[in-house]
Amino acid sequence: MLSNSDLVELTAFRRLLHQWPETSGEETDTARRIADALVPLGPTQVLTGFGGTGVAAIFASDRPGPTVLFRAELDALPIPEEPGPDWRSQVPGKGHLCGHDGHMTILLALGRLLARRQVAQGRVVLMFQPAEEDGSGARAVVADPRYAEIAPDWVFALHNDPGRPLGEVGLCDGLVNCASRGLAVTLSGRTAHAATPETGISPAPALAELIPALTALAHGDERSDAFRMATITHARLGEPTFGIAPGEALLHVTLRTAQDDAMAALAAEADAIITDVAERHGLTVSMTVQDDFAASINAPEAVAMVRAALDALGVPVSGQGLPMRASEDFGVFGWQAGSAMFCLGSGETCPPLHDPRYDFPDDLIPIGAAIFERIARDLLGGVAQAARPAR
Known part of the structure; x- marks a missing residue:
């Protein structure tokens, strides 16, 4: 004692x-x-x-x-x-x-x-x-x-x-x-003058599409083996200016599942959504995994x-x-x-x-x-x- x-x-x-x-x-x-x-x-x-x-x-x-x-x-x-x-x-x-x-x-x-x-x-x-x-x-x-x-x-x-x-x-x-995994997504296009945004490639429409699409991956609750969740934790678009149409966006999403093997499936589905959206909007995309918890x-x-x-x-x-x-x-x-x-x-x-x-x-x-x-x-x-x- x-x-x-x-x-x-x-x-x-x-x-x-x-x-x-x-x-x-x-x-x-x-x-x-x-x-x-x-x-x-x-x-x-x-x-x-x-x-x-x-x-x-x-x-x-x-x-x-x-x-x-x-x-x-x-x-x-x-x-x-x-x-x-x-x-x-x-x-x-x-x-x-x-x-x-x-x-x-x-x-x-x-x-x-x-x-x-x-x-x-x-x-x-x-x-x-x-x-x-x-x-x-x-x-x-x-x-x-x-x-x-x-x-x-x-x-x-x-x-x-x-x-x-x-x-x-x-x-x-x-x-x-629960298992969780952080996914950092960078969307790259091309900047332009804010007066002529059509001359660049803005990631803004893609970012606006991705936020609800990834969030919609969630279903169930943590008491079920089928539970999964996607939480947007950070988003940034371009620079804090008024004269530049953005050419880059950053999005952080945390994926969460009740089982380790389910995480691979959720990550693959998120990857497919991100890749498809980026391609349709003429953007290049890179993704890195951070804060990976079993x-x-x-x-x-x-x-x-x-x-x-x-x-x-x-x-x-x-x-x-x-x-x-x-x-x-x-x-x-x-x-x-x-x-x-x-x-x-x-x-x-x-x-x-x-x-x-x-x-x-x-x-x-x-x-x-x-x-x-x-x-x-x-x-x-x-x-x-x-x-x-x-x-």
């Missing part, structure tokens, strides 16, 4: 992380702070530079057994934080407005508990992953050659959930977070482990609000291990994620750490050898 002094120190550390946010792929100082906090806990090994800026701490027992990985995220958002608490962001234009500072602190709290009482068998890995917000971090971690040496059998993560009662857990089998699918056997821990701790649990349309790159870890992501309620009046007013509730630190510790000890504490999930 965490002591009062633990909670004071961990809260201060969380607030320090909150003051110095770093965005995806730039988390060097955050990673250094995490590594420096881990070393005094005496893990078997601390690995840095994991998948970029990631940090992994391994707590190994003297007996063979499963490897259980718990994951948190290092990155913040390129969103300015509103003036608020004394520990508000000191970095202009950036803020820990998704709670990753709290997720990291929960893993450090788990590290303290493991340092005081070693698991009876197997290994626990605390993985501090970079670049979750742009969807690249989990893939980079799994692609790191050292990940094959860790080879977790089980992987668990949590995400705080504003709007859910404080401390309540949201949990479900199967889909928990679906997060909870394995039933991993969910059962989480549910058993919640029952033992008396933590309330609900499936309300799940699955979510929002994406999470945690799904990549489930390709090679039994995995489960659960939501931890941040309170019904907590500002939403990515809101300039958001701040992670420190009261969640001991709750999240207790749940993770119970999962680890149920799997590795020697009471029973858990069967490895099918791969």
Whole structure:
């Protein structure tokens, strides 16, 4: 159990992380702070530079057994934080407005508990992953050659959930977070004088046609495997002048599906629509994929482990609000291990994620750490050898 002094120190550390946010792929100082906090806990090994800026701490027992990985995220958002608490962001234009500072602190709290009482068998890995917000971090971690040496059998993560009662857990089998993919579309024609637009090739009619055509690709809801959605997130036409008819347009659309294989079909349909419209309007087109997130699918056997821990701790649990349309790159870890992501309620009046007013509730630190510790000890504490999930 965490002591009062633990909670004071961990809260201060969380607030320090909150003051110095770093965005995806730039988390060097955050990673250094995490590594420096881990070393005094005496893990078997601390690995840095994991998948970029990631940090992994391994707590190994003297007996063979499963490897259980718990994951948190290092990155913040390129969103300015509103003036608020004394520990508000000191970095202009950036803020820990998704709670990753709290997720990291929960893993450090788990590290303290493991340092005081070693698991009876197997290994626990605390993985501090970079670049979750742009969807690249989990893939980079799994692609790191050292990940094959860790080879977790089980992987668990949590995400705080504003709007859910404080401390309540949201949990479900199967889909928990949808797949999504950002598509940046550039339409190129030819500029002209605004007085003689007929001498150029404007992408304006094509842009006006594409916005409703892509949006119309949506159908169903996230409770159905057939769910898909296309959201226009940005559009720009030409330059902000009055004398030039535009020759270029930029369109960003986010595609969303309930299953990974459905994403390929939706992307192909969007590609065909964009290509057809561009050709009919005499434009050239280029498309790039960004922020590519796999679906997060909870394995039933991993969910059962989480549910058993919640029952033992008396933590309330609900499936309300799940699955979510929002994406999470945690799904990549489930390709090679039994995995489960659960939501931890941040309170019904907590500002939403990515809101300039958001701040992670420190009261969640001991709750999240207790749940993770119970999962680890149920799997590795020697009471029973858990069967490895099918791969």
